[in-house]
Amino acid sequence: MRIEITCPNCHHCFNPNEAIDQSMRKAQVRGEGLVMLECSACFSDIAWRPNASPPETPFRCPVSHCSGWVSKLLSDEMDRSVLACGECGSEWRDPINFFIEITEIQAQYAYRTSCYRRGSSIEWSPAPFDLEVADYEQKVRDEPLDQKTTFVRG
Numbered sequence: 001m002r003i004e005i006t007c008p009n010c011h012h013c014f015n016p017n018e019a020i021d022q023s024m025r026k027a028q029v030r031g032e033g034l035v036m037l038e039c040s041a042c043f044s045d046i047a048w049r050p051n052a053s054p055p056e057t058p059f060r061c062p063v064s065h066c067s068g069w070v071s072k073l074l075s076d077e078m079d080r081s082v083l084a085c086g087e088c089g090s091e092w093r094d095p096i097n098f099f100i101e102i103t104e105i106q107a108q109y110a111y112r113t114s115c116y117r118r119g120s121s122i123e124w125s126p127a128p129f130d131l132e133v134a135d136y137e138q139k140v141r142d143e144p145l146d147q148k149t150t151f152v153r154g
């Protein structure tokens, strides 16, 4: 699912290319930034800003080899929110699948357990940042690259 843009000049609706889409998602996760793009119909320049508010408490991404942050974004489809990583671009439509991946990655790598706290039943919540193991990002970089070929993981 690409982010949809409406050109302020000619009102044409279009989906930006994948590279632009990725920078827009990163800006959305941070809740700030400016992305320049071109309308695919009238070729006028569009300055796009995310309208998402900054994430309250982001989660560490549960994808192997990724030390990015996952936050809730408002999806453009039916106003449903999705969870998305600003680093690897992974997204989860159903939070249950996100929690399952958190459970799985912690079973594989013990240091990953310093990032999450058990919530109710299957749910996880982010652990306070200062509890995270000191060399977390270095350890995650040593993990094998994730094998999934699609951004939408569940």
Ligand SMILES: [Zn+2]
Binding pocket: 007, 008, 009, 010, 011, 012, 039, 040, 041, 042, 043, 044
């Ligand atoms: Zn246009």
Ligand SMILES: [Zn+2]
Binding pocket: 061, 062, 063, 066, 067, 068, 069, 085, 086, 087, 088, 089, 090
């Ligand atoms: Zn990620």
